[in-house]
Amino acid sequence: MAIRTVLRMGDPLLLQQAAPVQAFDTPELHVLIKDMEDTMAHMNGAGIAAPQIGVGLRVVIFGVGANSRYPDAGHVPYTVLINPVLHPVGSEVEDGWEGCLSVPGMRGIVPRYQRLHYTGFDQYGNAIDRLVSGFHARVVQHECDHLDGVLYPMRIRDLANFGFTDVLFPGQEIQDD
Numbered sequence: 545m546a547i548r549t550v551l552r553m554g555d556p557l558l559l560q561q562a563a564p565v566q567a568f569d570t571p572e573l574h575v576l577i578k579d580m581e582d583t584m585a586h587m588n589g590a591g592i593a594a595p596q597i598g599v600g601l602r603v604v605i606f607g608v609g610a611n612s613r614y615p616d617a618g619h620v621p622y623t624v625l626i627n628p629v630l631h632p633v634g635s636e637v638e639d640g641w642e643g644c645l646s647v648p649g650m651r652g653i654v655p656r657y658q659r660l661h662y663t664g665f666d667q668y669g670n671a672i673d674r675l676v677s678g679f680h681a682r683v684v685q686h687e688c689d690h691l692d693g694v695l696y697p698m699r700i701r702d703l704a705n706f707g708f709t710d711v712l713f714p715g716q717e718i719q720d721d
Contacts, residue, residue, distance in 0.1 A: 545578040548597040559693040568669035593690030604687040620680045625664045633659035643721040652706035
């Protein structure tokens with residue numbers, strides 16, 4: 545449908561709580577998801593949340609296949625996740641580098657739960673219920689943070705581990721997530 549402008553850190557819309565989706569399988573919801581897909585693909589992202597394109601609804605999409613940017617990440621299935629509910633499984637937390645389409649050109653080390661149980665719905669109202677770990681859990685937590693007005697730099701514990709990608713990783717071509 546359309547590649548949308550991704551809001552950048554500093555835009556007050558990114559700090560707002562997103563509203564739950566009330567109706568599934570509507571033309572408006574399908575257009576939103578298609579716009580999110582087109583935007584994410586255009587920017588070569590691992591995921592995107594509706595608030596990042598200025599839509600205050602609890603909708604995220606994500607998915608990572610074989611990708612040279614994430615050689616050790618493993619497959620994350622393409623998912624449309626609406627009205628998600630996240631529950632950490634255990635207390636084990638893992639630090640990992642993250643980037644974001646709304647914080648272009650930067651990376652930071654962010655702690656995330658290693659294992660996660662999440663539920664929600666797809667665009668047709670079908671239930672989703674998954675137990676995941678590792679990179680999949682990290683991606684879901686990152687994207688769902690956007691629904692609560694949280695950007696990954698807000699989760700960084702040590703700002704010595706936050707900076708511009710080209711400075712942190714000289715000579716490497718690393719894109720935003």
